[in-house]
Structure formats: structure tokens, C-alpha cells
Amino acid sequence: MFMSKAFNLLKPIPLMSGQTNLAYKFIHLVASHGRRCHRSVIYKQRYRTCPCSAGRRTISAETKVMAKEELPGVLILDIGGTQGVLENLAALLKKHFHLITMKEFLENKEEMSKKIQSVFVFECRPTIDRELLESLPNLKVIGNSGVGVDHLDLKMISSFGVKVTNTPHAVADPTADIGMALMLASARRLVEGCQIAVSPDTKHFAVDWLGVEVTRATLGIIGMGSIGYKVAQRARAFNMRILYHNRNRRRKEEEEAVGAHYCEKMEDLLQQSDFVMLIVNLTPETHRLIGKKELSLMKPTATLINISRGAVIDQDALVEALQSKVIRAAALDVTYPEPLPRDHPLLKLNNIIITPHIGTATVQAIHMMAEEAIANILAVLNGQPIPSEVFPK
Numbered sequence: 001m002f003m004s005k006a007f008n009l010l011k012p013i014p015l016m017s018g019q020t021n022l023a024y025k026f027i028h029l030v031a032s033h034g035r036r037c038h039r040s041v042i043y044k045q046r047y048r049t050c051p052c053s054a055g056r057r058t059i060s061a062e063t064k065v066m067a068k069e070e071l072p073g074v075l076i077l078d079i080g081g082t083q084g085v086l087e088n089l090a091a092l093l094k095k096h097f098h099l100i101t102m103k104e105f106l107e108n109k110e111e112m113s114k115k116i117q118s119v120f121v122f123e124c125r126p127t128i129d130r131e132l133l134e135s136l137p138n139l140k141v142i143g144n145s146g147v148g149v150d151h152l153d154l155k156m157i158s159s160f161g162v163k164v165t166n167t168p169h170a171v172a173d174p175t176a177d178i179g180m181a182l183m184l185a186s187a188r189r190l191v192e193g194c195q196i197a198v199s200p201d202t203k204h205f206a207v208d209w210l211g212v213e214v215t216r217a218t219l220g221i222i223g224m225g226s227i228g229y230k231v232a233q234r235a236r237a238f239n240m241r242i243l244y245h246n247r248n249r250r251r252k253e254e255e256e257a258v259g260a261h262y263c264e265k266m267e268d269l270l271q272q273s274d275f276v277m278l279i280v281n282l283t284p285e286t287h288r289l290i291g292k293k294e295l296s297l298m299k300p301t302a303t304l305i306n307i308s309r310g311a312v313i314d315q316d317a318l319v320e321a322l323q324s325k326v327i328r329a330a331a332l333d334v335t336y337p338e339p340l341p342r343d344h345p346l347l348k349l350n351n352i353i354i355t356p357h358i359g360t361a362t363v364q365a366i367h368m369m370a371e372e373a374i375a376n377i378l379a380v381l382n383g384q385p386i387p388s389e390v391f392p393k
């Protein structure tokens with residue numbers, strides 16, 4: 001009876017070459033460790049981690065460290081960033097996968113392509129084209145580290161029988177933080193203030209401008225998903241009046257918990273808000289959601305903040321609105337393209353703050369995203385329920 005349960009637990013875990021003893025060891029470990037920890041046991045067996053100390057003792061004697069070649073192959077795409085990010089991420093991925101860089105793949109395509117079962121996409125920068133998919137016959141999953149998947153052609157990927165996953169949980173807090181940071185920085189003209197403070201021409205501190213206050217102002221959130229909700233939680237601490245517009249209205253208890261009011265019409269939100277924050281996914285419906293008409297509905301004292309995707313705003317219309325003071329200011333963590341060409345008119349304005357898409361650029365977020373992406377990839381490879389799969393529309 002117990003043994004048959006153990007075999008059932010084993011089922012979803014495909015045995016890969018070089019894992020001949022895994023089934024025996026697994027049953028042995030379940031027997032000595034108890035069912036409660038069976039997932040950890042598998043983890044420990046393969047990856048040498050087990051959150052339970054009893055498990056740690058039992059398992060260490062049995063564990064065979066899997067050789068790099070025995071781990072499922074993952075092709076990493078544009079791991080980018082600073083050297084530190086690269087090293088940390090690579091180390092994390094190496095615990096679970098045989099890492100194959102694009103360079104290694106291109107140098108030895110024939111051998112490498114068979115090994116690659118998954119692709120790890122760091123943030124939203126690289127895309128995956130048909131040619132790459134055609135060269136990876138064993139590919140099962142593309143694990144995007146980040147929530148936005150607008151850089152991936154989901155329909156085309158799905159036609160290859162490949163799944164796509166994302167990391168909505170890891171991104172929510174840091175991206176909400178950057179939304180608040182941009183709102184505060186723009187309201188209090190932080191960048192201009194810094195420039196005065198550090199300028200060699202500054203003889204004494206005096207500014208000939210004033211900021212505006214966030215406290216008690218009205219914030220309009222367009223796109224109330226998990227990031228939007230985190231922004232609302234933070235805004236509540238600033239006693240802000242919170243309006244939101246979303247495809248689907250949130251539950252009453254959720255609205256009440258943050259004191260948010262639903263605007264069925266986006267126009268109502270635009271007319272009433274002192275700060276408008278864009279947090280929608282980029283889809284054909286949200287492409288250039290904010291154009292000349294929408295900007296003209298906003299208060300002349302209002303600020304537009306964008307932490308979603310650049311193409312959600314018609315940037316030409318934004319340039320015009322900022323130049324002619326149709327709105328007070330803008331603060332963008334995302335633009336289209338990224339970066340903007342150096343002679344782009346948005347870069348010449350002083351009522352704008354632009355940051356280089358740093359919503360999740362924190363030590364913690366990078367790790368949490370990688371862990372979420374790894375869990376997704378392993379779930380696909382092991383035939384288990386996938387925590388965050390993204391489907392083509």
C-alpha cells in the first residue's frame with residue numbers, strides 16, 4: 001500500500017539519462033523520511049536542498065550530486081546586467097540546470113540543441129524567433145523572468161508545442177515601489193533638486209520652483225492587477241484618494257481594504273486624478289491607450305507615470321502635451337524604444353523623469369524572479385501543475 005503510494009508520487013517525475021538509481025533512492029528516502037516531505041526529498045536528491053532539517057540528515061548520506069550533464073539543459077538568453085547580476089543568476093540556475101549560453105549554443109549547435117529543454121529569458125529584452133525554435137527539437141518551456149511577455153510571440157511559440165511562463169509574484173512589490181518612487185520624485189522635482197545640490201555653480205541653496213504634494217492627492221491607477229494593487233496599498237499610507245480603471249472590477253473587500261473607487265470609464269479617472277499611473281499589460285487593446293485625447297482630459301496640474309510598457313503611450317502626443325503644459329509632468333520607467341534615440345524630444349524636456357526600465361532591478365527581485373521562473377520551468381519538465389503559465393489570446 002505504502003509502496004504503491006510512493007510509486008504514484010514518482011510518476012510525474014520523468015527519469016532522465018543518468019538517473020537510473022533515482023527511483024530506488026526516492027522510494028528509500030520516502031520510506032525513511034515520510035510522505036510530508038516528499039517534494040523536498042526530490043529536491044534534495046536532485047538539487048541538494050531540503051527545507052526540513054530531519055530530511056537534511058536522512059538524505060545527505062544517500063544523495064548523489066548530479067553531474068552538470070545530467071541536469072536538464074537550459075539555454076539562457078541575455079542574462080545581461082552587471083557582472084554581479086550575471087554571476088548570481090548563473091549560480092542560481094546552475095543548481096538546477098545544465099546552463100548553456102547563447103555563445104556555447106552557436107558554437108556547437110548540433111550537440112547543444114538536443115540538450116536544451118528550456119529557455120530562460122532574463123527580463124523582457126531578448127525575443128525568441130522561429131529560427132531559434134526550429135533549432136531546438138526538445139524545447140518544452142520558455143521561462144520568462146518578469147511579468148510582461150509582449151516581447152514573445154505567444155501564438156508562434158505555442159504552435160511549436162512550447163509553453164511560456166512568467167513571474168507575476170516576484171515583480172509586484174519592486175515594480176510598485178518604482179511607481180511610488182517616480183510619483184514622489186516627479187511631484188517633488190527630485191532630479192532637478194539633485195542637479196542643483198551637486199552643481200559646481202551652486203553658491204547657495206535656493207530654488208525658483210515648487211513641487212506638489214502626493215499626500216491627500218488623487219491617484220488614478222489604470223490597470224489594477226497585482227502591481228496596481230500593491231501601488232494602492234502604498235498610496236493609502238499617503239492618504240491618497242484612489243481611483244482605478246480595470247477590465248474587471250476587483251472584489252468589494254479588496255476595494256475596501258485599500259479604499260479604491262472603481263471608474264468604469266477611463267475618462268472619469270483621467271479627469272479627476274492628480275497622478276495617473278499606467279500599469280496595464282501591453283496588448284493590441286492597450287497599445288497607445290493614452291494619446292492626445294486622453295492627455296487633454298487630464299488636469300493641467302496632473303502627472304502621468306508609466307511603469308507598464310512604453311507603447312501604451314503615444315509618445316508624440318506626450319511630447320506635445322508636456323511642451324505645451326497640457327499636463328504638468330511625466331515620469332516614465334518605460335519608453336518606446338528602449339533606450340530612446342539620444343536626440344528624442346522627450347529627452348530635451350525638463351518636466352519629465354525617465355528611468356531605464358528598473359522596475360525589478362533590485363538584488364531581491366532578480367533572485368525571486370529567477371526562483372519563480374525556475375519553479376515554473378521545473379514544473380513543466382516534471383509534468384506538474386505550472387504555477388504561472390501564460391497563454392496566447
Ligand SMILES: O=C(O)C(=O)CO
Binds near residue numbers: 357
Ligand atoms: O516584469 C516586467 O515585465 C517588468 O517590466 C518589470 O519592470
